[in-house]
Amino acid sequence: MSERKHSRWPLVGLVVAVVAVVTLALTGAAKHVPGLEFIPSGHWVANSDLGLVVRVDGATKKPDTQVSIPGLTPGSQVVQDESRGYVVGEDDVTIFGKSTLSVEATVPTPVKGERPVPVQTAGGAYLVFRQSGKIARLGLEAPQVFSADGPVGPPVATSDGTVWVHRTDSGAICKAERGATSLSCPATAPAGHSGALTVSGDRVVFVDTTADTMSVVEQNGFGPPAKLGVDAPANARIAPADAAGKVVVLDPSGNRMHLVEARVDEKGALAEQRPPARTVPLPAGDYDGPSVSGESVVLLDHKSSSVRTYDNQGRQKHSTPIPPEKGKPELVRGEDARVYVDGAEGKHVVVVDKDGSVQPVPVVGAKPDEPRQPVPPPVAPTSDQPATRPPETPVAPPNTVRPVPPPARTNQAQPPPRTPVPPPAQTPPPIPVTPPGMPQNLAIAITTQQVDATVTWAAAPANGAPVTAYHISWQSQGGRSGATTVGGTVFSHVIKGIWQGTDHPFTVTVVAQNSAGRGTPATASHAPPQRVKKINLTKGPLAPECDRSDCYWMHIVMTGFAPNTRYTVTPHSTSPTYENGGHGITTDEQGYAEFNAFYYNVAGDTVWVTTGGVESNRLEWTE
Incomplete structure (x- = not known):
């Protein structure tokens, strides 16, 4: 009997909770229940001038939520897990609740004097300190720190919440699984080989820039290597995830980018039959990245202070300037798979959407007419007083009619009943008008x-x-x-x-x-439309300039050439005795020219013309 009672309690609790939530939703009181509502992930930015961390909604491209952080220092980073946000300063980590929007705790920074790489996964919030090889999993208590025992490259994460790193000195490929208490290292790159990790098809892939190969990281080593098809330098930078099956390899010194097909088959191996890699020339710049937002490649160019986006075929989509701030902006890939460029002072964030569109957003805090206040907690009990909650205004049950007693009989005139005067409406402060966003x-x-x-x-x-x-x-x-x-x-x-x-x-x-x-x-x-240079040669009209009655002009049509340009067209023949110095012609504004020249009269010979490295069709001359 007791077993049956205990087994029913979760169901009863669930029903009560569902009914309560539905009731609260219908009455409008469900907005701010601590522990039930959490702010969606979005992207948090620390603005030390405002003393706030502000959430920017990646979908709407607007700031919508804020938390006041006492003593917020410039350059602080923000990383989040499902229920909390972590503001990482030089000396400590401030933890705030995403349901209460208030500070819950402060803990020491795991590694002093080194700026970490923040990682947000389904398994939690991590800080990766690349120089010291430390990986810290954040929580309400002191961070749990793992050591890779050596410097590591840029981290990557898979959808199961596992964080992966590559030891740049020993070549070991190590992972911190969700809930694990230590690192495990299932594979090791060849000694002396440089490279980096990426994720393709939710499988971790090691790109070996020494051997110009890539391999899936298996449970006990690497899968079969596949050729990159390009010469990747030792300092090549690899995007943390693929762009619709393309691994992105940035050659920073060569100002170019390679897009390498890396689809993983059903057996978890890289497909052997793949299209050739595509190489994309880049403007001379000082690049950070690459990163990937959806299927779009994202590059941050410090030289031109701009964000450049490309599709996974290498076609440029947008080039957008970054709002000026002191210091270098940072490229961050959010948990929502969008890319964000954080200004060094936290005054702007540039949102790169999954289609490659780019939107700078000023970090100004939440709107004043959209407060998010938590429900007050119960009043703490005293020695002779039970715990109580703040008084609530009683609400009459729906569809209830209260009987009204008849008026008392009196001989005196009764004053008319007073109509209650409603309190004056509270006018919310006006939303400040700011210049429009980006088209x-x-x-x-x-x-x-x-x-x-x-x-x-x-x-x-x-x-x-x-x-x-x-x-x-x-x-x-x-x-x-x-x-x-x-x-x-x-x-x-x-x-x-x-x-x-x-x-x-x-x-x-x-x-x-x-x-x-x-x-x-x-x-x-x-870029201008692709011009395809072409020359078409046919037999033209009779040539009166010829002293023979069987002489005809060659009729020449040129298309796709440079506009308003002078060319010398030269005729050729299979007859070894034929010679002609050529004819000058200037194309029109469309790169087009049509004319008659080079009369000819020997039937059976083959003739053609050339200019600008282009050869026409070959024509057998007839009588």
Whole structure:
């Protein structure tokens, strides 16, 4: 009987909890119940000027929650697990609750004098100190510290909550599993080989930059190696995760990036038959990364103070400037698989979405009309008083009609009943109007004539006031530029003749404006349409200049050549005695030319023409 009673209690508790939660949700009281509601992950940023850590929602690109941290120092990092956030300073770690939004404890920093790499996984919040080889799992108590006994490379994590590191001196591949109390090292790279870890298909892969191979890390060693297909230098940097099956290898000294196919088959091995690696040239820069947001590759260029994103085929998507702050920004991959670029002072964070779009967000704290206050705890009991909660306002049961007694009989006139005067409505403080956010999804499309460009974008976040205008400007590397302004409800513009007479790429900038001023600009670049040079040769009309009646011109059509350019076209023949110095022609603004030249009269010979390294079709001459 007792066994039956005990087995029913969890079900009864669950039913009571569900009913309570539903009731609270319907009455609006379920917002702030400690222990039941936790703030979604998002991305937390420490702003020492405000004395706050602020959560930026990666989906809405807005700050929405804040926690006051006493003594917050500049450069503090924030990492989180399911229920708590950890503010990591030079000397201590401040722990706050994500349900209470208040400080719960302070513990010493696990390793002094070394800035850690924060890691957020399903297994918890970690700090990886690469130089000393220490890995700290954070919690409400003092951090649990594991030692790899030597320096480690950049950490990676798998979906089961395991954190992996590579010993850069001994080559050991070690892991801290969820809930484990020590490290285990199932594999070791060959002695003297450099490399780094990544994750593809949720399998850990070691990229050996000495042998230019990659291998899946198995339970007891490595799987079969697969060739990278590129020459990766010893200082190559590897993205912590794949971009839709492509391992990203950055060659920082060569200003280029390699995208290597690395899909893992059903048996957990790298597929042998793979397409060749794609090499992407990069502008000269000082790069951090690479990292991956969704299927997009993210690079942080300190030289140009910009974030560059590419798709997994190597096509550039966006290049966006970083708001200026003192110190170097940092590239962080969040638990939501988005990439965030944190300003050194915590005043801005740049959100890189999974489609490669980029949005700078000012860190200004939560809106004043959206407070998040926890429910007060029970009052502590005294020696002669039981614990109590703050008094609650009684609420009449629904659909209950209270009987009203008849009025007392009296001979005197009764004053009319008083109508209760409602208290004055509390007007929330106004939300400050700020300049608009970045226009979304900026894109450039070419016309069928390959001369004009159509620029499109989506609405920018208004930030408290309607967007009244969008300012569009463009600049070609060849010096051609222009600007225009459209209304706040217009989301496209055609740039006429941007490629007319030029082959130079160009950059477009779109910035929104409201009553507070102009906002963060969006930029996009586009190379000119790919020109395919082609020469078509046919037999033309009779040539009156020839002293024979069977002479005909060669008819020549050139397409895809450089516009407004002078070329010398030279004819050729299978006849060993044929000679001709050629004919000069200038292409039009489309790189097109059509003309008659080089009369010919020997049937059976084969003729063709060449210019600019391009050869026409070969034509057998007829009578």
